[in-house]
Amino acid sequence: MMLNRNDLCWCGSSLKYKACHLEFDEKLISLKRKGHIVPTKKLIKTKKQIEGIRKSANINNGLLDLISENIKEGMTTQEIDDLAYNYTVSNGGKPATLNYDGFPKSICTSINSEVCHGIPSKDVVLKRGDIINVDATTILNGYYSDASRMFMIGEVSEEAQKLVKVAKKCLEKGLEAVKPWGFLGDVGAAIQEYAESKGYSVVRDFGGHGVGLDIHEEPFVYHFGKRGTDMILVPGMIFTIEPMINAGSYEVFIDEDGWTAITKDGSLSAQWEHTVLVTEDGVEIISR
Numbered sequence: 001m002m003l004n005r006n007d008l009c010w011c012g013s014s015l016k017y018k019a020c021h022l023e024f025d026e027k028l029i030s031l032k033r034k035g036h037i038v039p040t041k042k043l044i045k046t047k048k049q050i051e052g053i054r055k056s057a058n059i060n061n062g063l064l065d066l067i068s069e070n071i072k073e074g075m076t077t078q079e080i081d082d083l084a085y086n087y088t089v090s091n092g093g094k095p096a097t098l099n100y101d102g103f104p105k106s107i108c109t110s111i112n113s114e115v116c117h118g119i120p121s122k123d124v125v126l127k128r129g130d131i132i133n134v135d136a137t138t139i140l141n142g143y144y145s146d147a148s149r150m151f152m153i154g155e156v157s158e159e160a161q162k163l164v165k166v167a168k169k170c171l172e173k174g175l176e177a178v179k180p181w182g183f184l185g186d187v188g189a190a191i192q193e194y195a196e197s198k199g200y201s202v203v204r205d206f207g208g209h210g211v212g213l214d215i216h217e218e219p220f221v222y223h224f225g226k227r228g229t230d231m232i233l234v235p236g237m238i239f240t241i242e243p244m245i246n247a248g249s250y251e252v253f254i255d256e257d258g259w260t261a262i263t264k265d266g267s268l269s270a271q272w273e274h275t276v277l278v279t280e281d282g283v284e285i286i287s288r
Contacts, residue, residue, distance in 0.1 A: 011046045027181075028234065037231045043219070044236035045212055049143070050277060053212045053238060057145035057275060057287035059093045060138040064149050064288075067136075073128050073154050077109040080134060081120035088138055096137035096144055096215045103259060108135040108148075115203055115244050115252050115261040115269040128154035131164055133271045137215060146211050146240050147287040148273035159247065160268055166198050167245040167270035174223070174241040178233060178276060178283040184219060185229030191243045192224035201250035203269070206261065208240040211275055235280050242273030 003010060009020035028038045045053065066087055067080060085106040088095050095106030103119075110118035110133045111126075118133075126132065135148035150164045170191045177190040188207075195202050208221030219231045223243040248267030255262055263269050275287035 010041060011044075012048060013046070024234075028232075031232055039219070039231060039234055039237055043210060043217065044234065045238050045277075046236075049212060050236075050238070052141060052143035053145055053275075053277075054286055056093065056138050056140035056143040057147075059088060059091045059140055060136055060145040060147055060287045062091065063087050063136050063138065064134065064147060067134055068149065068151065071126070071132075071134070071151050071153070073126055075126050076122050077111075077118070077120035077124045077126070077132075078122040080109055081105045081107055084136060088136075092140060094139040096139045096146075097135075100215060106136075109133070110135070110260070110269070110271070112268055113263045113266050115246070115263060116206055116271060117259045117261055119257055119259055126153050129156050129160070130154075131156060131160045131268065131270060135271075135273065137211075139215075142213070144211050144213070144215050145287040146215070146273065146275050148242065148271060149288075150270050150272060163200065163245065163247050163268050164270045166195065166200055167243065168272045170195050170202075170223075170243045170245055171241060171272040171274060174243060175274065175276065175283055175285070178241075178278060180233060180235050180278055180280060180282070182233050183228050184221065184231040184233055185225045186227045187241060188222040188225035188230075189227045191241075195243070195245050201246045201248065203244035203246060203250050203252060203261075205252055206244060208242045208273070210237070210239045212238045233278050235278050237278045238275065238286065240273055240275050242271060244269055244271040 003017045005018035105120045130153040137146040173190040173194045177186040210217030248265040251264035277284040
């Protein structure tokens with residue numbers, strides 16, 4: 001339905017359309033006419049939704065902080081999962097991955113050559129020299145937040161240390177590329193350029209995604225690609241940036257468990273993930 005200038009704005013601000021999103025919408029229409037991919041209103045979060053997502057992220061961030069304080073050699077990945085479930089529920093949230101499409105645990109724990117979606121187990125014990133990605137997604141009052149961090153267990157090899165450091169820098173490069181009214185393709189290009197300049201590869205089979213009202217929303221966020229392409233980034237969009245960086249080839253395969261992605265050549269893999277909000281003047285990290 002077309003809004004008149006004096007109607008209340010579609011975003012729920014209680015302001016008149018002309019004082020709120022009229023100019024914004026006109027800009028999107030102009031960009032679409034020029035052939036650009038623009039987000040639908042469904043992808044642009046309202047102030048109320050953003051606040052709800054921030055509150056969800058407070059739990060998600062606190063959970064990853066707690067894991068950071070407790071993760072250690074000799075711990076099982078099931079113990080990490082138990083920690084995640086208990087913390088999330090005790091703070092009023094729900095682990096979003098638990099029973100999502102049949103995934104059996106509250107977090108993902110991916111070790112060494114495992115790229116993502118590793119399943120916690122009482123049989124998997126962390127040992128000195130391991131690198132592990134812990135990926136957590138939280139639901140609070142219907143709002144979702146998502147982030148992951150890398151942890152190095154005890155003394156790890158120089159090779160592993162460098163990979164973890166480069167993977168984090170790739171995330172930072174992606175964040176720097178987020179500009180209001182810029183291109184989503186700039187994010188992937190920045191990540192790919194940096195990773196490959198350091199001799200690493202970027203996983204192609206998985207990427208970031210919109211998040212907030214559901215665990216996975218549009219747009220899909222490629223971590224490779226060309227600048228000046230893909231969807232226009234506009235204030236109010238929320239999505240994850242989560243580059244998976246491999247020491248060897250970018251090719252992966254799915255383990256017989258149906259979930260765990262593993263590097264095809266057995267090389268190490270590392271990943272960091274943030275949930276981000278496009279703002280009027282840049283980007284806000286919501287969950288880290």
